[in-house]
Amino acid sequence: MTGTTPPAAPTRGREITVTGIDGAGKSTLAARLHQALNDAGQPTVLIGKHTTTVPMDEDLSAYLDRVNAVVYRRDARVARTCGDHYWLLQLAAWYALQDRLVIQPALAAGTHVILDNAHHKILARYAVNPGPLTRLAEQVFAHLTEPDLVIFLQIGAQEALARKGTFSSLETGHSGDGDADFVCYQDAVLAQLRKQEQQGGWLSVDVTDLDRETVFKTAAAALADRLQLPI
Numbered sequence: 411m412t413g414t415t416p417p418a419a420p421t422r423g424r425e426i427t428v429t430g431i432d433g434a435g436k437s438t439l440a441a442r443l444h445q446a447l448n449d450a451g452q453p454t455v456l457i458g459k460h461t462t463t464v465p466m467d468e469d470l471s472a473y474l475d476r477v478n479a480v481v482y483r484r485d486a487r488v489a490r491t492c493g494d495h496y497w498l499l500q501l502a503a504w505y506a507l508q509d510r511l512v513i514q515p516a517l518a519a520g521t522h523v524i525l526d527n528a529h530h531k532i533l534a535r536y537a538v539n540p541g542p543l544t545r546l547a548e549q550v551f552a553h554l555t556e557p558d559l560v561i562f563l564q565i566g567a568q569e570a571l572a573r574k575g576t577f578s579s580l581e582t583g584h585s586g587d588g589d590a591d592f593v594c595y596q597d598a599v600l601a602q603l604r605k606q607e608q609q610g611g612w613l614s615v616d617v618t619d620l621d622r623e624t625v626f627k628t629a630a631a632a633l634a635d636r637l638q639l640p641i
């Protein structure tokens with residue numbers, strides 16, 4: 411019998427996500443890991459809230475961009491007026507599409523995914539004031555692809571504020587516009603992230619006194635150790 415062997419399916423890519431309070435250094439680390447993996451010959455995409463391209467599909471890209479505009483490109487007054495319930499459902503729609511249209515196809519094609527900020531911070535925000543939305547938040551994100559590694563950058567709110575300098579109303583939980591409002595709210599979000607961490611498996615790094623290079627080296631060592639990625 412003759413015939414050609416079908417090409418082997420690519421080894422599934424790995425998904426790595428970074429979480430932490432606002433200003434913890436998530437985007438900084440995500441960009442650095444993305445660069446390092448590609449430099450090491452590991453095809454990797456960096457996905458975040460600005461990613462609206464669905465490879466080789468203009469229609470889906472255009473649609474994803476419209477959803478992105480609804481969720482992320484609106485003014486502060488609109489954000490406050492629409493309310494927490496509405497925003498949870500919009501964020502769930504955004505994350506569902508990002509997972510299905512961008513993350514899953516990349517992983518299936520053997521490309522690694524660095525996700526700058528998965529849904530964990532949203533869960534934490536909706537857990538700060540326990541109520542019906544806390545439960546709903548757990549439900550609407552439950553179907554998302556489980557990352558192979560969650561990197562939790564731990565830092566106190568005061569130190570995060572010093573790094574960020576400025577902040578939005580959302581980043582105080584709409585509780586006020588003073589530094590103390592930011593610190594109080596973000597410390598509450600941090601406490602909720604720590605509760606999620608207790609479910610296990612996260613790489614937790616106290617980044618309070620760590621420079622960018624040390625944070626990167628710590629994360630890179632975990633990628634090599636836990637995921638066998640040559641970085």
Ligand SMILES: Nc1ncnc2c1ncn2[C@@H]1O[C@H](COP(=O)(O)OP(=O)(O)OP(=O)(O)O)[C@@H](O)[C@H]1O
Binds near residue numbers: 433617623
């Ligand atoms: N290890 C570090 N040491 C000092 N400053 C840092 C470090 N990592 C990042 N920064 C700086 O802190 C600020 C916040 O970093 P970054 O934007 O990466 O945080 P983030 O967690 O993505 O924040 P956000 O939740 O607002 O998106 C930036 O100015 C960044 O350059």
Ligand SMILES: [Mg+2]
Binds near residue numbers: 436437438
């Ligand atoms: Mg960021």
